[in-house]
Amino acid sequence: MLAGRVASRTKALVATERLLEIFGLLARHTHATPARGSLCSVAAEFTKFDGANIALFPESKQLTALCSSNAASQSLLELEITLGEGPTTDACESDNVVCVTRLGGEGETRWLSYAPLAMANGATSVYAFPITIGAARLGALTLFRWESGELSEEQEADAYLMASVVARAILDLQAGAPRGSIATQLEREAHFSFTVHQAAGMVAVQGSLSVSDALVALRAHSFATNQGLSELAARVVTRRIRYEARDGVWYEVYRSSE
């Protein structure tokens, strides 16, 4: 009986201390790089991983990047969005933690398209934690290692705690926003990029396609030419590339002057 009370007191103390560390890191990161947003960089540092992504999974099931701790992680999330498969997607859809100690390892057959490309991008281990509060499912926190590594019990507990803080941070940032709008505070913290959607609108008109078909065309072209989806979208939006209707071909547009 006493042992149980001591154990739960110890757990409470440990968890409290880990939480205080998260908030210390949040304070420090917010001051250091205010433009970047702190949630992802804190997540990576706190959990001691090489990269962290936070993605939202709204009702429409369009996986949307919230933030990434570095460019490599950002590419990996874009890759998932392009291919429509991967650890973040699985964690969001199944509401279960996804653990891959070694991508492409023995017996590892998930994500036939994503896995080899993720490995080519440097990822070896990936762990994706659903971001939830009660029944509310927000998205997932995905953690990467460039070298293979198991997830220790402490690291797993830390990742759960971080996901829990992220969940509340997101909803807290959103609370108080006018109905139908993303909160300004959340936009500041996140790195939403809607260029892909702007590009889809343009391609839809260029190719006489529905917007959803235009999104598919963008993803397919991104995959075929091995360029990042947002990179391709930026080129569409700045009119350096366009989609021709008659033969379904992507045309590079060269400008004679700048």
Added chain:
Amino acid sequence: MARESILVDTLVELADNLVDNFDVIDVLNLLCERCVEALDVDAAGVMLSSPTGELQFIASSSESMRVLELFQIQADEGPCVDCASTGQPVVSESLTAPDERWPRFTPRAIAQGFHSVHSLPMRLRGRTIGALNLFRVETGVIADEGAHMAQGLADVATITILQHRSALDATTLNAQLSHALNSRIIIEQAKGMVAQTLNCDMDHAFAQLRKFARDHNQGITLVASMVVGREITVSSLVNPATEGPAS
């Protein structure tokens, strides 16, 4: 970012889901002990406002009567009382009697060997529920860094007490976020369509959508979804008189 409310919800969930037989008083006692270990103070305690407004002693860093008395005597006056009623930190660098502010509290504190006090509000969303009090034998104030950490600890103490945010709130907020994100995506897609058709930039495209929405007293998301769904052509967006559905 609103650290307080993040802390609140996280630790409350912690309490509910991760720790068996969670005892609020235990955790508050531990926090008071941590204040004494981590900060340059000699005693710490938590007092909370009852529903009728009086402050009640809840937890402290030590069971000694010397410490307990510091809190028990603050029924009507004292740094705790001032702090809880104003919601602002209350500091006395050097307790000296007689004290006009706290005529009964100050001489008793000095008699117990304490010569400075720092009282931090326990607040959430504008409500002050009590105070975390720190006493020192020496005079002087806690350094800034220590004060920040102490406020952090006060925040943690706050959350262990407040009630669990209902699951419904989180579900509702998440649904609102989901909806807001979807609306935004549709608007961006419509901007792209307008920008391509009119050969203009995204800002101009957005201005067209907004103008149409205002002129027709419709929400911009609705207008955007009609553009995306090709229920309105871009040309009728710009020149409503020429074609498209009657407004």
